[in-house]
Amino acid sequence: MAERRLSDVTQRDQYHRMGDxxxxxxxxxxxxxxxxxxxxESRASVLGRLNNWLPFGLAYAATEQLEAWLSHLRIAxxxxxxxxxxxxxxxxFYRWATKTGHLDGDPSATIDAPRHPRSIPNxxxxxxxxxxxxxxxxxxxxxxxxxxxxxxxSEAAGCWREHITEExxxxxxxxxxxxxxxxTHPLVWEHVRDRPPGPLITDRWGAPVHGHWLTxxxxxxxxxxxxxxxxxxxxxxxxxxxxxxxxxDIRVTQECLRHASIQSTQGYTKVSQGQRARAVRDLPVPxxxxxxxxxx
Numbered sequence: 001m002a003e004r005r006l007s008d009v010t011q012r013d014q015y016h017r018m019g020d021x022x023x024x025x026x027x028x029x030x031x032x033x034x035x036x037x038x039x040x041e042s043r044a045s046v047l048g049r050l051n052n053w054l055p056f057g058l059a060y061a062a063t064e065q066l067e068a069w070l071s072h073l074r075i076a077x078x079x080x081x082x083x084x085x086x087x088x089x090x091x092x093f094y095r096w097a098t099k100t101g102h103l104d105g106d107p108s109a110t111i112d113a114p115r116h117p118r119s120i121p122n123x124x125x126x127x128x129x130x131x132x133x134x135x136x137x138x139x140x141x142x143x144x145x146x147x148x149x150x151x152x153x154s155e156a157a158g159c160w161r162e163h164i165t166e167e168x169x170x171x172x173x174x175x176x177x178x179x180x181x182x183x184t185h186p187l188v189w190e191h192v193r194d195r196p197p198g199p200l201i202t203d204r205w206g207a208p209v210h211g212h213w214l215t216x217x218x219x220x221x222x223x224x225x226x227x228x229x230x231x232x233x234x235x236x237x238x239x240x241x242x243x244x245x246x247x248x249d250i251r252v253t254q255e256c257l258r259h260a261s262i263q264s265t266q267g268y269t270k271v272s273q274g275q276r277a278r279a280v281r282d283l284p285v286p287x288x289x290x291x292x293x294x295x296x
Contacts, residue, residue, distance in 0.1 A: 012056065019057030022102060023047045026093055029100075038154035041211050046089040058093070063107045066090065070111070083114040120267045123238035128230050132222070138201040139221040141191065142214055145200070146235035148185040150257055153218075153232050154211030161195045164188065171258065180258040244268040 023044065030040050051058045053072075054065055073083060090108055097103040124132065124147075132143045145156040149169045163170040166189050171180035192200060199208040209217075215232065222230045236257075244253040254265040 015057040015060055016051060017057075018059045019051035019054070020048075022058055022097060023051060023093075025102070026096055029096060036154070037158060038152060038211055041154060042085065043089045043093070045212050046086050047093055050086075050090060058097075059103065061107050063110060066108055067111055070114070080114055087111070087113050120270060121237040121241050122234055123241040124230055124234045128227060129235070129238060131225065131227055132230050132235070135221050135225055135227075138209075139218050141200050142218060142232060143235060144188055144191050146232040147239055148188050149182055150236050150239040152211070152236060153215045156232065157199075157201055157209050157211045157214045159200050161192055161197050161200055164192050166193070182256055182258070240265070240268050 026047070027040060027044050030043060047058065050069060053069055054061050070083060070087060073086060078086075091111070091113075094103070094106045094108040098106040129143075129147055132147070133140065135143065142153075142156045145151040145159055146153075149171075151159060151169075151171060155171050158172045159169075163172065164184060167184055169182050169184050169188065171182060201209055201214060203209050203213070218232055219228075222228060240253055240257045243256050244250065247253065250262065250265055250269055253268050254262055257265060257268075259265045
């Protein structure tokens with residue numbers, strides 16, 4: 001009996017190694033196709049977790065098991081955005097594996113995508129931003145790059161001192177992608193101008209980091225400082241929200257956030273309840289229009 005259990009474990013290990021090999025081939029395909037580092041990191045992370053979760057790995061997954069995984073994520077409280085991202089990475093992997101002949105069939109083909117949530121920014125408050133600016137390095141640098149240059153995690157991780165001048169920040173968006181450019185905020189320049197050449201964010205050994213590392217370590221640092229709800233994307237949301245409030249120009253906000261589609265920026269035009277109340281309160285009344293009607 002013990003030998004059978006050992007054999008079962010060994011067999012499952014082989015299945016998961018096959019899944020790992022498929023993921024490596026798929027990631028190499030994405031790199032050769034010029035996909036951004038952000039996409040590649042996210043795809044590898046999601047597929048790695050899925051491969052480990054499935055009883056027989058990605059190569060031998062059944063449709064019911066993939067549906068159970070998505071249900072597990074939903075029960076665990078993952079947001080609809082996260083479910084959409086995970087579903088997308090899963091289906092893109094299986095579409096590639098089937099098209100290239102690595103798998104005979106696509107077990108994800110009949111799984112409906114989760115309903116896409118409305119894109120509404122969730123910016124940090126000014127008090128949260130002030131507190132986040134007090135955390136230790138290298139996360140403080142990430143806070144500044146996200147909150148005052150609008151960089152995403154992978155973009156902040158790939159930002160080098162050479163990318164920033166007093167006038168502009170060159171945003172590297174991944175292999176094969178066109179770089180973006182945003183104006184340099186004075187706080188960003190003050191923070192980096194005396195730094196040596198090389199990556200602005202490194203690990204404890206001075207090595208460059210990737211976006212997933214930065215996201216995870218930012219959460220750990222923010223938790224330690226009593227800021228569990230502060231993360232880099234909310235700092236980016238604050239950047240976009242304040243620019244929209246200051247300019248009132250959605251095209252300016254789109255360019256600063258480097259959104260490919262204006263639809264991605266539409267959420268930043270949402271007005272608050274207070275803004276609606278002030279607008280209604282300040283509606284002008286024509287002269288004499290506030291007199292009560294004459295009695296009949």
